[in-house]
Amino acid sequence: MNRINQKLQEDKKLLSIYFTAGYPSLNDTVGVIEDLEKSGVDMIEIGLPFSDPLADGPTIQASSTQALENGMTSEILFEQLKDIRKTVSIPLIIMGYLNPMMQYGIEAFCLKCKEVGVDGLIIPDMPVDVYHNDYQAIFEKYGLINVFLITPQTSEDRIRFIDSISNGFIYMVSSAGTTGAKNSFGNTQETYFDRIGNMNLKNPQIVGFGISNHETFTQATHKAKGAIIGSAFIKHLTTHGTKTIDTFVNSVLGKQ
Amino acid sequence: MKKTYHVNEKGYYGTFGGAYIPEMLYPNVEELRQQYLDIMYEESFQKEFKQLLKDYVGRPSPLFYAERLSAKYNTKIYLKREDLNHTGAHKVNNTIGQILMAKRLGKTRIIAETGAGQHGVATATVCALMGMECIVYMGEIDISRQAPNVARMKMLGAEVRAAKSGSRTLKDATNEAIRDWISNPVNTHYIIGSVVGPHPYPDMVARFQAVISEEIEWQLQEKEGRSYPDHVIACVGGGSNAAGAFYQYLDDERVNLIAVEAAGKGIHSGESAATSVLGEDGIIHGSRTLLMQTKDGQITEPYSISAGLDYPGVGPMHAHLYDSKRAEFISITDDEAMTAGLELSQLEGIIPAIETSHALAIFDTRKFKEDEIIVLNLSGRGDKDLNTYIDYFKL
Numbered sequence A: 001m002n003r004i005n006q007k008l009q010e011d012k013k014l015l016s017i018y019f020t021a022g023y024p025s026l027n028d029t030v031g032v033i034e035d036l037e038k039s040g041v042d043m044i045e046i047g048l049p050f051s052d053p054l055a056d057g058p059t060i061q062a063s064s065t066q067a068l069e070n071g072m073t074s075e076i077l078f079e080q081l082k083d084i085r086k087t088v089s090i091p092l093i094i095m096g097y098l099n100p101m102m103q104y105g106i107e108a109f110c111l112k113c114k115e116v117g118v119d120g121l122i123i124p125d126m127p128v129d130v131y132h133n134d135y136q137a138i139f140e141k142y143g144l145i146n147v148f149l150i151t152p153q154t155s156e157d158r159i160r161f162i163d164s165i166s167n168g169f170i171y172m173v174s175s176a177g178t179t180g181a182k183n184s185f186g187n188t189q190e191t192y193f194d195r196i197g198n199m200n201l202k203n204p205q206i207v208g209f210g211i212s213n214h215e216t217f218t219q220a221t222h223k224a225k226g227a228i229i230g231s232a233f234i235k236h237l238t239t240h241g242t243k244t245i246d247t248f249v250n251s252v253l254g255k256q
Numbered sequence B: 001m002k003k004t005y006h007v008n009e010k011g012y013y014g015t016f017g018g019a020y021i022p023e024m025l026y027p028n029v030e031e032l033r034q035q036y037l038d039i040m041y042e043e044s045f046q047k048e049f050k051q052l053l054k055d056y057v058g059r060p061s062p063l064f065y066a067e068r069l070s071a072k073y074n075t076k077i078y079l080k081r082e083d084l085n086h087t088g089a090h091k092v093n094n095t096i097g098q099i100l101m102a103k104r105l106g107k108t109r110i111i112a113e114t115g116a117g118q119h120g121v122a123t124a125t126v127c128a129l130m131g132m133e134c135i136v137y138m139g140e141i142d143i144s145r146q147a148p149n150v151a152r153m154k155m156l157g158a159e160v161r162a163a164k165s166g167s168r169t170l171k172d173a174t175n176e177a178i179r180d181w182i183s184n185p186v187n188t189h190y191i192i193g194s195v196v197g198p199h200p201y202p203d204m205v206a207r208f209q210a211v212i213s214e215e216i217e218w219q220l221q222e223k224e225g226r227s228y229p230d231h232v233i234a235c236v237g238g239g240s241n242a243a244g245a246f247y248q249y250l251d252d253e254r255v256n257l258i259a260v261e262a263a264g265k266g267i268h269s270g271e272s273a274a275t276s277v278l279g280e281d282g283i284i285h286g287s288r289t290l291l292m293q294t295k296d297g298q299i300t301e302p303y304s305i306s307a308g309l310d311y312p313g314v315g316p317m318h319a320h321l322y323d324s325k326r327a328e329f330i331s332i333t334d335d336e337a338m339t340a341g342l343e344l345s346q347l348e349g350i351i352p353a354i355e356t357s358h359a360l361a362i363f364d365t366r367k368f369k370e371d372e373i374i375v376l377n378l379s380g381r382g383d384k385d386l387n388t389y390i391d392y393f394k395l
Helices: A003-008 A026-038 A058-070 A074-080 A098-104 A106-116 A128-141 A156-165 A187-197 A214-220 A231-240 A245-253 B023-040 B043-057 B067-073 B091-104 B118-130 B140-145 B147-155 B170-183 B201-209 B211-224 B240-249 B316-323 B334-348 B354-364 B383-393
Strands: A014-020 A043-047 A092-095 A120-122 A145-147 A170-173 A205-208 A226-229 B063-065 B076-081 B109-114 B133-139 B159-163 B188-191 B231-235 B256-264 B280-284 B287-291 B327-333 B373-378
Touching: A014 A026, A014 A058, A014 A205, A014 A231, A014 A245, A026 A043, A026 A074, A026 A245, A043 A058, A058 A231, A074 A098, A074 A106, A098 A106, A098 B280, A106 A128, A128 A145, A128 A156, A156 A170, A187 A205, A187 A214, A214 A226, A214 A245, A226 A231, A231 A245, B023 B043, B023 B091, B023 B170, B023 B201, B043 B091, B063 B211, B067 B076, B067 B334, B067 B354, B076 B211, B091 B109, B091 B118, B091 B188, B091 B201, B091 B240, B109 B118, B109 B170, B118 B133, B118 B147, B133 B140, B133 B170, B140 B147, B140 B159, B147 B159, B159 B170, B170 B188, B201 B211, B201 B240, B201 B316, B211 B240, B211 B373, B231 B240, B231 B354, B240 B256, B240 B316, B240 B373, B256 B316, B256 B334, B256 B354, B287 B316, B316 B327, B327 B334, B327 B354, B334 B354, B334 B383, B354 B373, B354 B383
Parallel strands: A014 A043, A014 A226, A043 A092, A092 A120, A120 A145, A170 A205, A205 A226, B076 B373, B109 B133, B109 B188, B133 B159, B231 B256, B231 B373, B256 B327
Antiparallel strands: B063 B076, B280 B287
């Protein structure tokens, strides 16, 4: 069974952390992953940096620009990850935009993911129908789980369709906007979380965008299976470097 | 089925096009996709669109027989005078169409991207005309090099927001506009300035610009007794003026289509914007098309002396015209373009935009027969480029 599916069966709320590969320094990727696992994180999204990240706010944009300046490429990322399964056992997902993966070759990219032990992909600008018609068979051949996004504006029919072609979890974008930390969620989000929670989807939902601390993590996971933190963690890396990752994770989990 | 170079029902030109957008944008783009054709071909829409093109933009734009230019190159050259439109270029045909579209979609807030500022000015203009809130994203670097157009937009009541990410130019301004749309999905319409972006934008913008070739048909009928030329020539950055000039002739193979790209300092100089030659199949701004990028799929910054041609991608219609060989693609360097701009000024008394000068420069290398009829789309006037001309020629 895919590590993502196994993790989703655990009886707990899941904390997933996003960070940009090759940030703050090119060779920080593996160390950050290992420290996140040791700190008690359940799942990791490894950001493959892109020059034009449309869905991302200023924090992740800046980390992507820095990672590219550091020299990060798809090839280097796979090279860095080649022994990752010797030290890390939690699910690993690559999150990136479609263009760099197309240039690598979609099938070659999926094959590499399988070889190094990546369990799934999140590609925000890959259309649902293109995946369904062109790529689903390839993803399945290499045992990769593809994760789709839904937003407060996504129609019920479309959510049900996305649920039907998903086989891991659904990435629930908390509110209209790009990635970036908010301090709290309002009534609109509560209503949205409830609405999706009551749809009885076959795939669990993990909430992302706007989760930054223990309070927003708790709110987001009241109905959903878990939550993803990205920008707030990148900010932590920017300010404190890679030495105190456990401090950040503990504060989100309310264990300080 | 008859072969066509128009968009198919799924939003593709051959393998190019589509809507490669994050889910956050899906409702906005889908709303537009479902409604754009119905709205555009409503009688009241067409009436208002045509009236504004006539009374406000000043259409039809003349089709002018350039006698001295024709004599020099020993062929028959007509110039389609889009430079005489209000705001000085073809861009306004699209912004008039899209502002009417936005009104009918019930939107109250307009966003746009701009590179050199021409599309930003054309958008700010129609927003002033319609009393709509207008925010124009412009790269921080472009803001500093295009001060007069920034002032124009401000005078027209628009807010100009600096795009400070990435390379801080047109592609980043487009990213910022898209991010704004993601954050404001309900009340905002995004007026894209060229035949780029996710479907239905390339097709919608091409249909608004199609007025150019619709007029060429009847104007040529009057002057030559036939509605089609042997060649249509237009410069291509994103490709909106070329899309408009080609539109009625896309499937008429009697007409040779010639797209002229900016070679900058030379195609292989590392400072170029010749996307068809240097680009690879990929995704930019929600569209699958040819774009300039590294081997690793990072989008690179193009270069041209003309700020309107330095877009790293090209509209999917043009990618398909190139790939299918329906259109001839020619690249022109900065120097060739500048020389041609000066030549047109002195032969015909028309100072062209530097974008257009690229199209004009092909007569030095591409020979035409004496009795061939050529229509060259004179996409814009050179007022905005005077400083560049002054610096270049030490005027």
